[in-house]
Amino acid sequence: MTEIRDLTDDEARAALVLKWGETEPGVIPAWVAEMDYAVADPILDALRAAVDRGELGYPAFPDDGGELGRAYAAFAADQFGWQVPADRVLPTADVTVGVRVALDVLSEPGPLVLPVPSYDPQHGLAQLTGREQWDLPVDPDGDDYALDLDALDDLFARGARTLLLTQPHNPCGHVHTRAELEGIRDVVVRHGGRVISDEIHGPLVLPGAEHVPYLSLDGTADHAVAVVAASKAFNIPGLKCAQIITGDEATTQRLLEIPMAQNDSWGSLGVVGAIAAYTQGGPWLAALIERLDQQRSLLATLLAEHLPAARMRRLEATYLAWLDLRAYGHDNPAEIIRAGGVRVSPGQAYWPTLPGHVRLNIATSPARLTEIVRRMGRALG
The missing domain is CATH 3.40.640.10 (Type I PLP-dependent aspartate aminotransferase-like (Major domain))
Known part of the structure; x- marks a missing residue:
């Protein structure tokens, strides 16, 4: 059965030169729409x-x-x-x-x-x-x-x-x-x-x-x-x-x-x-959908525990979650979250006049996602 392989931090930093390479040490990148997963073998073999x-x-x-x-x-x-x-x-x-x-x-x-x-x-x-x-x-x-x-x-x-x-x-x-x-x-x-x-x-x-x-x-x-x-x-x-x-x-x-x-x-x-x-790539894509479905469920659990005032419509597709964090009182919560050790995308990049939102990339390992939301909750709490 095809499996999704999580990149280590060192592998991700070497492979994802924008998402990881442009993020300061000690901060977990959860911003650019790239996945912290190894590319499917058939694609690498063809290249x-x-x-x-x-x-x-x-x-x-x-x-x-x-x-x-x-x-x-x-x-x-x-x-x-x-x-x-x-x-x-x-x-x-x-x-x-x-x-x-x-x-x-x-x-x-x-x-x-x-x-x-x-x-x-x-x-x-x-x-x-x-x-x-x-x-x-x-x-x-x-x-x-x-x-x-x-x-x-x-x-x-x-x-x-x-x-x-x-x-x-x-x-x-x-x-x-x-x-x-x-x-x-x-x-x-x-x-x-x-x-x-x-x-x-x-x-x-x-x-x-x-x-x-x-x-x-x-x-x-x-x-x-x-x-x-x-x-x-x-x-x-x-x-x-x-x-x-x-x-x-x-x-x-x-x-x-x-x-x-x-x-x-x-x-x-x-x-x-x-x-x-x-x-x-069909088998790899099927495994990816299974992983992202698991990450979606994990995210809901983690938000309830660490960011209970966050609002999110059900994630029906993609690995990008749109979080309404206005309840925590910050116009640009991405700045506070980054200072707390996670880099997310500021909501103003997607809607310049709307305060209090961020986009979170969940295409990573369960352990990283758990740490990401824990840090976000600590930064905003």
Whole structure:
């Protein structure tokens, strides 16, 4: 049976040069969206073989999607029951670049709707593409994460042209249901708008929820793209290879015809790693989901013991927990927590005007997670 291997502190510091390397000694890193787990052997074996044969040149970009397209198509069918033609899988450097390319090429001029909280690289994408960002706040006091469809309808009625949808959601860990997605679709179609669906965490849905790809819904092919990657699910973000998934031939052709400089920075090793992840990573991914489910349960127990006033919606996907710590009286609790020996992501990075929140990465060993929450409780208590 495939198992998840926890990295030692020394191994994590060597492998995760941002998450661990940029965190001061004596402080446990629980911030960047990387996992403290060894990469799956099939991926490492494929990368070693590629390096041994000198596959360090430019990657291919076949019109039919090539091996990468076929690998993702098979993965999507197996994981989500979603039938994706291989020639509608287009490589890009990473999900943020893919979103920017889709905005540049496919979206009409006009404001971008960004539900908040949203993970920090999404802030500023509108401005980079010559647009305004119109926030769509999710009620921080609600028991469930839900987009306000009336507010979304109003934003499109006032001139918004594109919704940047993140599903599963980072940082809230919410998995949009089919009914929720159909409601979003109906609003967007009513106003002739567009959806860019960031589905990088799609493989990381935990037991009790189901990922429904936006493009799998009827009536979405002509107004949406999805942007996906193996990077989060398989812990390989440094390899730089995401994919833009299109819903129809016209959209595919528009993206194929753009100047090379607009979308040319994915790497050959990223293609190798993604193919290995999609075709051989299934057992490792299943073991990861089992581990994260256990970590989710452990987190609930630890919060009840050490941070009983913390509020958290149920974590349905990802390994990133959005914690409401306003009851402890600090506008920026991440600073207090870091002084207490844990580095978490400050909530202001995801919602600049919302105080008292942090994002906590739970993809680590049970022992580390236990110590992380113990230190957080001691710092805030």
